[in-house]
Amino acid sequence: MTLLASPHSVLTVLSHRPVDGLVDNHERYARLHGYRHATVDGMHVYGERQQVLHKYHTIIAQLVAMEPGALLLVLDPFSVVFDPHALPDVAHGYDAIVTTQTPKSALPAASGMIFRNVPDVRERLRKLVVELGKWAMRLPERQHACEATLLAECFPPLPFDVPLANGHFPSVQTIWGDGLAIDSIAGVRPLVAHNAPEWRQVDDGWAPAADYDFRYVIALVDDAERYQRGDRTRAIDTWHAAQRRTRDAEQHVNPHAPVAFVSLHTSHIAGYGDLHEENFVRYCTRHGYAYHAYREAPAFLPAGIDANWAKLHLIREHLPHHAFVFWVDADILAIDQSQAIDSTIDGRDFVIGTDHTAWAINSCMIGVRNVAPMRELVERICARIESFGDRSSVYASGGDQQAIYVEMLASGMIDARHIVDAMTLASSPVYATRNSRFVHFPAQHNHYRAVTMRVWDRLSHQR
Template identity: 45%
Template structure:
């Protein structure tokens, strides 16, 4: 009997995801069904609904047939036939990449046999107790519940036939984005990972997880299916622009400064295209360095921020540092409403910091020159600059200088959405979009996808 592909959705999927599942089913003559639980309210009821739906659909297919369950985080990457891939296997779920005891529930493979149906019934029963909070450990996530009934297979362990079944594209401790094209798994997923953390050893998902990163996998799988290079590879291999510097509108009232080195050029070039387009549109200045300039006193990367600001502050009325992992999304928005009446401008951080140094703006006044000079000296005297985040990174020293001058108030600090919205909160209406804490290939792919949306927005306008 032909297999069935079951798409389960608890959130609105990224564009192309459901079609990715459907195209795979059509390719092999499988049935395709979609179960949408977005109408189910509550933190646990959608999970309960999902497993009832899986139980329902497994019982509907032919005895001995395979059911491939995919959720909104899973993309069919290498469209292998199920019967050949899972010959002799009745049930399979992969583990999280950093914990072999937890399942990556984005993909489940189930064969309709009496034994598997009974196991699934037990899982449904287990989930029901969890949903009404009467389990002994009722704080455990779905990933742990499934592992009680279907022990997960380590994600880095291929099947005896050499096939990797479900590879997680990224997780807190690393990422497969650099090697996933060599692994060629049946499914690539980008789901939140769970772990115990904090004083209470509580279960928490990745705090800065953005499910729209799945779009990178959808686009990559589509490119491979068409015989094309994945977008992130095209970006990484693109020719470096000529020269070490770019200076646009040097006499502008408002200007931006930034740096990216060859290590991050795959996404630094996207930042450059985006901000050059934005500044040319509005007449803003833009000073970009494609390597750390000599006047930065031997500092590397983000540690050179205040030194580049010091170099150009006297040339403009208002100067803003902007990190190279930021794009100007809604390019119709102006900077004037944000800088008007302010001597300094920063955004509130999306985590526990009360300011973020990804965008730092200062007015050309003696007081702000002194602030920038203060940050330069603090960084030069820092005991450890061995990594971007050593001692809290450059953000610590900008925060010190702002706090010492009483500048961390509503008069200078705007909300995290008005200036550079972190990608987990951003929309197509966001002014700037920031892509923090991502690995370089993932960040390049994400920034490319969002920049394409920005370009499309300009074309439509």
């Protein structure tokens, strides 16, 4: 007997290039239940507003082609199917399901929406695209709107952190500005877990987070795959286990090589520091570079100088023994390990990268040549750092970057001879690809920084 195909469908709308494994995650869910899966590539549509309008036209086109009463799950580049519940179970008692973007926000997230093909839903979608069209064309009556505000008018969102009347969590935001749910999603078993950018009011308009990247989506794809295999290991437990591991105080690879990298990662960040170390041991061994890894603050550091404040002091310690020394943060990986660093330092005595945000420099990687003027510069930066009265956090007193910038400015070094772009040294995930030599993973909840780095590290074994 041939089973009839399910009337329900899954729609993946791509406004941005999806992370590895995302569309496979959507396709696997549809195939499990016999749902039709359609992937619509909207990356050719120019402009953020037209992309949004195109998405809702696509939703309508898919819905009207379905059987009456059939359900449509709408997924996007931020959405991951976590626990593959059947759509009729999740949507039981509902014709439309749209959930909030954060626990305290009245605005919806447009990720993991469910629509039933009934006249009322189709009419609400029709009205929505009319209003989105006004917004897309920047008509005065919608000048202060955004996708989320207009979506909320037609489909008032349900709180994502409260189960539906049928007991299901349809779509859960995992990380937002002042909170996270990513550690508890395995317990609540949502159909969809997402990390859609949070809409915020800026001046008189709405905008998503300015420095959003897809790191948590990458982590969610990995989490969902493990969860669906029956692996219930939590990232936070793996993180704590790494902190408890016994480690030697330091490791030195090729200690007499001309070019060296130095890093410091104490036990509290061992969850990703150990990943960084293994990765850089491979990279430096391959290219014949030195690598000095400190797992405890070494005794030669002055009192009160540790963690993020010790970068220039560690360079100072090793500079007499090498021709060129790089500081490298412990949340950096060498992804395309075939790329050497030599061409970047040829003709340069000092090199630091620009940040991908508004910072003029980013001290995640700093390279210094063993010549007298640079040794003197390092001494001045170390002295300035030691003079700061407050070193209680990464950004206290302006952070180490402030000390570096001020001394570079005083030396006439704030120029393209010494400062490169945001990709030549360590690229942020905002820009990074599998072809990036080094990738930096800043400003992430630490245990999920480790998850994301572990996923990216797999790419480093391919080059």
